[in-house]
Amino acid sequence: MLADTITVLGVNHKTAPVEVRERLAFAGDCETPIRELKAIPGCDELCFLSTCNRVETFFVSRNKEATERAVREFLFAGSNMSLDEAAKYTYCHHGKDAVQHIFRVAASLDSMIVGEPQILGQMKQAFRESLERKCTGVIMNRLLNKAFSVAKRIRTETNIGSNAVSISYAAVELAKKIFGELKNKKVLLVGAGEMAELAAEHLINQGIAEVVVANRTLERAVNLARRFKGRAVGLSELVSQLVYVDILISSTGAPGLVLMKKDVKPIMRQRMNRPLFMIDIAVPRDLDPDLNTLDNIYLYDIDDLSQVVELNKSSRQEEAILAERIVAEETMKFVQWLETMDMTPTIVAIRKKADNIRATELAKTMNHLGALSPNEKKSIEILTTSIVNKILHDPILFLKNGSSVEESQELRLTLTRKLFGLDSELVSKDMP
Amino acid sequence: MSYLFFQVTVAIYILSTAAYVVYFVTQNKYARDVARLHILGAGIIHTACIVVRYIEAGHTPLVNNHEAVSFFAWSMTWAFLTFHWRYKVKNLGAFVSPVITALMLVSAFSSRTFPELPPALKSGWLPVHASIAIVANGFLALSFCGAVMYLLQERQIKRKNFGMFYSRLPSLDTLDNLNHHCLTVGFPLLTLGIVTGSIWAEQAWGSYWHWDPKETWSLITWFLYAALLHQRLTVGWRGRRAAIMAIIGFLAVLFTFWGVTYLLEGVHTYAG
Numbered sequence: 001m002l003a004d005t006i007t008v009l010g011v012n013h014k015t016a017p018v019e020v021r022e023r024l025a026f027a028g029d030c031e032t033p034i035r036e037l038k039a040i041p042g043c044d045e046l047c048f049l050s051t052c053n054r055v056e057t058f059f060v061s062r063n064k065e066a067t068e069r070a071v072r073e074f075l076f077a078g079s080n081m082s083l084d085e086a087a088k089y090t091y092c093h094h095g096k097d098a099v100q101h102i103f104r105v106a107a108s109l110d111s112m113i114v115g116e117p118q119i120l121g122q123m124k125q126a127f128r129e130s131l132e133r134k135c136t137g138v139i140m141n142r143l144l145n146k147a148f149s150v151a152k153r154i155r156t157e158t159n160i161g162s163n164a165v166s167i168s169y170a171a172v173e174l175a176k177k178i179f180g181e182l183k184n185k186k187v188l189l190v191g192a193g194e195m196a197e198l199a200a201e202h203l204i205n206q207g208i209a210e211v212v213v214a215n216r217t218l219e220r221a222v223n224l225a226r227r228f229k230g231r232a233v234g235l236s237e238l239v240s241q242l243v244y245v246d247i248l249i250s251s252t253g254a255p256g257l258v259l260m261k262k263d264v265k266p267i268m269r270q271r272m273n274r275p276l277f278m279i280d281i282a283v284p285r286d287l288d289p290d291l292n293t294l295d296n297i298y299l300y301d302i303d304d305l306s307q308v309v310e311l312n313k314s315s316r317q318e319e320a321i322l323a324e325r326i327v328a329e330e331t332m333k334f335v336q337w338l339e340t341m342d343m344t345p346t347i348v349a350i351r352k353k354a355d356n357i358r359a360t361e362l363a364k365t366m367n368h369l370g371a372l373s374p375n376e377k378k379s380i381e382i383l384t385t386s387i388v389n390k391i392l393h394d395p396i397l398f399l400k401n402g403s404s405v406e407e408s409q410e411l412r413l414t415l416t417r418k419l420f421g422l423d424s425e426l427v428s429k430d431m432p
Numbered sequence: 433m434s435y436l437f438f439q440v441t442v443a444i445y446i447l448s449t450a451a452y453v454v455y456f457v458t459q460n461k462y463a464r465d466v467a468r469l470h471i472l473g474a475g476i477i478h479t480a481c482i483v484v485r486y487i488e489a490g491h492t493p494l495v496n497n498h499e500a501v502s503f504f505a506w507s508m509t510w511a512f513l514t515f516h517w518r519y520k521v522k523n524l525g526a527f528v529s530p531v532i533t534a535l536m537l538v539s540a541f542s543s544r545t546f547p548e549l550p551p552a553l554k555s556g557w558l559p560v561h562a563s564i565a566i567v568a569n570g571f572l573a574l575s576f577c578g579a580v581m582y583l584l585q586e587r588q589i590k591r592k593n594f595g596m597f598y599s600r601l602p603s604l605d606t607l608d609n610l611n612h613h614c615l616t617v618g619f620p621l622l623t624l625g626i627v628t629g630s631i632w633a634e635q636a637w638g639s640y641w642h643w644d645p646k647e648t649w650s651l652i653t654w655f656l657y658a659a660l661l662h663q664r665l666t667v668g669w670r671g672r673r674a675a676i677m678a679i680i681g682f683l684a685v686l687f688t689f690w691g692v693t694y695l696l697e698g699v700h701t702y703a704g
Contacts, residue, residue: 177589180603272668275604292590296671304592 003338006139007064008098009071009090010049010056012110016089017303023079023284024055031129036074038135042067045140049126051119053111053302058102060139068092099143100331106147107154109323115160118198120151138341143334150330157326160319168199170305171279172206175247178277178298182206188245189213189224190238190259191252191282199249199279200228212245214238216252242267248278250286258286261294268294279305346413347396349422354388395419434488435544437481438502442536444474445505449529456526456600467525471532475509482506489546494562495553497693498542503563504689505535507570511614515574521610522602527577557632565625565650569685571618572657576682578610579675586672608670611678615664619657626650645696649688656681 011021033048037057045060055075061067076086093101104110108119127144130136136144154160172182179185187208189196200211211230214237215221221232233241235258242248242264252258259278268276273296280287280301292299339345362384366377399416416422448470455463482503485493493499512528515521585601588594601607629647630640641647660677663669669677 174589177585177598177603178605180605269667273670274668275671295673298589300592 002139002342003095003099003335005044005060005062005064006058006095006098006143007061007068008056008058008093008101009068009075010054011075011089011091012054012056013303014110015091020079020081020089021053021055023081024075033074034129034133034135037071038133040067040070040074043071045137046135047126047130047140047144049105049123051122054105056105058098058140058143060137064094096331096335099334100327102143102147103150103327103330104324106144106151107323107327108151108160109154109320109327115319120148124148139338142337146330146334150327153330154323154326158319158322160323168202171199171249171300172202174298174300174305175203175277176206178275179246182208184209185246186210186212186244187247187249188238188241190235190248190250190286191215191254196249196251196281197224197227199281203247204228208247212241214241216254239263239267242276243270246274246276248276248287250278250280251282252286254282254286255284257288259291260288261290264291264297265294268296281305341413343399343413346417346422347399350392350396350416350420353420353422354392358384358388434481434485437477437484438540438544441474441478441481442533442540444470444477445529445533445536448474448525449533452523452526452529456523457596459600464525467529471509471525471529472513475506475513478502478506478509491549491554492559492562494558494566495549496543496545496547498539498544500562500566500689501535501539501542503566504569504573505532505539507567508532508535508573509570511567511570511574511617515610515613519606519609519613520602521578521606523600524577524581524602524610527581528574531573531577552636555632555636557628557635561625561628561632564621564628568618568621568625569689571614571621572678572682572685575611575614575618575678578607578614579678579682582607582611582675583672583679586675604671608674611674612664612670615657615661615678619661622650622654622657626654645692646688649684649692653681653684653688656684 011024013021016024033050034046037043037046037048037059042061042063043059044062047058049056049058057071057075059067059071072083072086072090075090076083079086101110106120106123108115108117111119123144127136130140175182175185182203183206185208187200187203187210189200189211191214200208204211211225211228212233213221213225213228213230214233214235215224216235218232218234221234225232235252238259250258264276275296275298278287278291278297278299280299285301287299287301289299289301291297362381365380366372372380395416399412448467451463451467451470454460455467482493485499494503508528509532512524512532516524581601582604584597585604585607588598589604626647629650633642633647634640656677660669660674660681663677664674
């Protein structure tokens with residue numbers, strides 16, 4: 001079965017804590033993982049998705065056990081974890097389950113914040129990267145394009161996205177619980193990532209007075225600061241800036257902690273103990289977890305924010321049920337399509353049909369001919385068989401070959417099935 | 433007459449508390465409006481009740497426990513209503529109204545006989561000193577409620593454990609402001625209460641300060657709040673520490689108000 005060749009292997013916020021995810025994170029570039037995954041034998045088509053909440057590999061392989069093992073080894077290569085330990089945190093879906101999983105991820109049903117819109121863009125980006133490096137084929141292309149259209153369908157047919165709260169939205173809600181009014185509060189963005197930008201936009205909508213951007217490369221900081229009409233500072237000024245700001249959003253790609261408790265403690269005295277809300281959306285984390293033990297400092301990492309979001313989850317539950325139904329429906333459709341895409345059943349069906357005709361017609365003729373010697377009977381049988389085989393030879397060759405022009409494989413199959421009237425039989429057979 | 437007014441007032445306070453609790457649990461806006469209307473009504477009738485008792489008693493009704501506690505509840509109600517009028521603090525009523533009702537019940541179960549005014553208290557200073565001191569208590573009680581709310585909310589935000597309080601309590605900043613506001617009104621009144629008391633003492637007993645338990649404990653309370661206010665203004669003490677301090681301060685207020693009267697002997701032990 002063609003459907004069984006599809007596999008999803010990965011970790012997400014549900015299966016692995018942030019400590020584990022941060023050891024797997026591939027910062028920014030998809031180049032290396034895609035190249036290494038592509039080199040794995042048997043990995044025919046692949047797509048690699050890495051966000052703050054998930055690291056997943058979708059692949060199509062005809063030798064899935066071996067490929068799965070190799071992909072697993074690749075994912076955990078840099079984590080110092082044994083494969084057994086790593087297996088605890090990963091999930092692996094095959095066939096129909098894999099298709100369903102991919103649809104759910106794209107539709108943001110599997111997100112930490114159900115309905116958040118960012119994941120679709122991230123997935124499209126991942127697909128584009130794979131496409132550019134020619135790592136995808138008919139199945140992956142169709143699967144992901146379908147996933148995007150399913151996501152769009154769910155967004156229009158359900159309300160799941162309407163009150164969709166992203167991480168940044170959750171952060172804004174919390175900030176309001178701490179500060180009340182966000183007017184004339186100042187925010188410091190550390191690291192100029194996409195998430196930080198989004199959070200800053202949300203805060204500016206709430207009337208934040210000033211945005212300060214601190215980044216390792218000052219140029220990027222200046223660009224971002226200009227967008228928000230704020231100012232840019234170097235990363236070395238981070239601690240001294242803490243005296244003036246009220247909210248800190250950190251999302252650097254740094255491998256270790258950027259801000260330690262002992263650096264911040266003296267700052268609180270200078271701040272006259274005004275509260276400081278720190279949001280760490282980086283994986284691996286930027287901010288010392290012990291900061292939360294200081295008075296008037298409230299530190300939230302990405303897992304903590306998910307709890308805030310948990311609050312409005314129940315209201316979205318009903319919409320989620322509706323969305324799940326759409327996913328199930330579309331998964332079924334896709335698997336059905338995959339089945340028709342299968343070469344072997346089509347060839348078998350053509351042969352069977354031809355052989356049935358041959359056998360029926362032969363039996364009829366035999367009745368008319370009267371007494372024949374066993375040799376004569378055998379000759380006639382051989383004759384009919386070889387006629388059928390000769391006639392079918394070219395259509396079957398047409399079906400099988402031409403794998404060089406992959407885009408037309410689907411077309412060839414549909415054409416052949418129509419030509420031989422295979423699907424009408426299938427339908428009539430399926431009907432009770 | 434004052435007896436009837438008092439009964440009605442207690443009943444309305446209880447209704448208001450019930451409505452506030454219902455609002456707190458269900459977040460039903462209708463319950464909130466009922467609660468607000470009732471507490472305002474109770475505050476007005478309570479005022480009338482005190483005026484009537486003044487007329488019936490022929491002296492300021494701040495002499496025995498029944499009268500003093502009732503006036504304490506009245507001060508808290510009006511501290512709440514005036515604060516409410518200026519600022520918005522979500523669900524503050526649900527915390528304040530039970531305290532007021534509890535005070536009213538204490539008052540209701542105390543002896544309501546009209547006491548014979550001891551000669552020492554027959555002075556124009558009685559209404560001035562006693563009412564200022566008790567109004568100060570009202571504001572400090574309000575800051576106590578704010579501090580309890582602050583600690584509840586802060587705990588949830590700090591521990592990232594969001595229960596039913598998280599969405600129902602206002603922001604930390606609002607609660608800290610409440611604490612600050614009540615302190616800046618309550619502390620000067622407390623100071624004034626002590627000053628008027630000592631002037632009155634000089635006139636009645638010949639010396640400003642006797643070190644009698646009530647005076648000593650007032651001074652301890654005054655120092656607690658003075659320390660809190662000082663730290664707040666100089667090094668920016670706020671939040672959790674300020675809230676804990678406000679709670680300790682209010683416990684000292686309560687001890688000064690009752691503990692001294694019932695546990696320790698002194699010149700103030702006329703009440704009871």
